[in-house]
Amino acid sequence: MTEQRASSELRVAIAGLGSIGTKIATALDQGIEGLALSAVAVRDPAKHQTFIGGLRHPPKILPIDQLGEVADIVVECAPSSQLRAIVEPAVKRGKAAVVVSVGGLLDNFDLIDLARANGGRIIVPTGALIGLDAVNAAAIGTIHSVKMVTRKPIDGLKGASFIVQNKIDIDNLREPLKLFEGSAREAAKGFPANVNVAVALSLAGIGPDRTEIQVWADPTVTRNVHRIEVEADSARFSMGIENIPSENPKTGLITALSVIALLKKQRATLCVGT
Template sequence: MTIKSPNVRVAVAGLGAIGSKVVKALDEGIDGLVLTAVSVQNVEKHRAWLSGLTASPKILPIEALAEAADIVVECAPSTLVRSIVAPVVARGKCAVVLSVGALLENDDLIGLAKENGGQIMVPTGALIGLDAVTAAAVGTIHSVQMVTRKPVGGLAGAPYIVENEIDIERITEPLKIFDGSAREAAKGFPANLNVAVALSLAGIGADRTRVQIWADPTVTRNMHRIEVESDSARFSMSIENIPSENPRTGLITALSVIACLRKLRASLRVGT
């Protein structure tokens, strides 16, 4: 997608570990883009920080972002994805979605975007090599498997952990706690496994993409290894992400969103 009109307006929903970095980058300047609005649940918590920006954006409720911007970047809890994205794509605008797992339960948003000339963009995020997976999917992909290893603290509170009464604080050695589809992983670990859904959307879908999750007290980084078998190539990829201040999120995720935004007006774009 290349946006040619000048001064493309960007809004950001959520000012957590990702959203705050995206806002800061926009405030410092991304060619052709201007930060116009943000939405945040606790306004007072962030008001002083926002007032310190070069050009303070409007603070709006999420339902107002679609009118205030041409592109809305979703950096919010997955439960808010529909209320953020639907008004945007219904107006033929662009939504950048980080909580990709929520798209599996709101897949009609894709149809809504198509119907109205809107677009949903999913940045590479904390993974590596989605371009290769997307290219292989033009042909035939036979299998995709992802193995994720996370520090124990990064998995705390996940619905799957709670429902299965897994006492992760007592884990003293690497333990495989989940083995299933990307769709099942997204339900059980909504704050952790957006990467698995992004991988599945790039490739063979959420039901055929296989995911293992390991709780590993011996690691300090979020680690993902992907193996793909296709008719055009066999390849494997691995990445070790340094966690942000939110242990569920890697530092590179915010950088991926910033890179995605920079590509919109770039004279040279590298990658599929």
């Protein structure tokens, strides 16, 4: 009986044990009904030995391209530079890949065709955002516009390539500064670790070229703040979220929780929300 139940479990592997990956690993290890943590991939196993060894059921440590061999779902939570190396082998094996570095998907859109051809799936969680259920629903009809304004504390933006390349000094700001205004696609290029949310929003709705975003460096806020306005033929809605940064100041605490909620849904009897 026990063996039967175990063999029907969905095996989950995690690539990247940073602020998001460790929380998902811990939740799986503590028990999510019908799911088991089968493997992790890390850059430096020695660095993560204490964390992995402290889990009740320590998973295998595998190279990133092998996770799909021992998992039904591979969760990508590494830098976006690693996205392809993680997702491609998984979807080629017909597995599902949950992608949090969703900005990186725009330069690797062929992965969706690859997944389709091999029976794999690419799943983008709501992540640090809100309301992708409503955007998905509105997109069944016609969405006229999606506008987003992101305000982040200085630590949430430091090092972004747009800031470095344009030599913008954000360290000594005393008032909010609009850094960028344009499409979600262009924003993802300049802020690859800061506006994944805009890309997720765009993929749920009218795409990365028509989704408009402003990015502000704001020394007056302590949270990653996102405000969104959607105008559609079915509804007009405004959404806002103020994310408490995790130990990685670029990443809101809610991001890992969003992935955990998504994983729970995979085997839940009662599913709420689209």
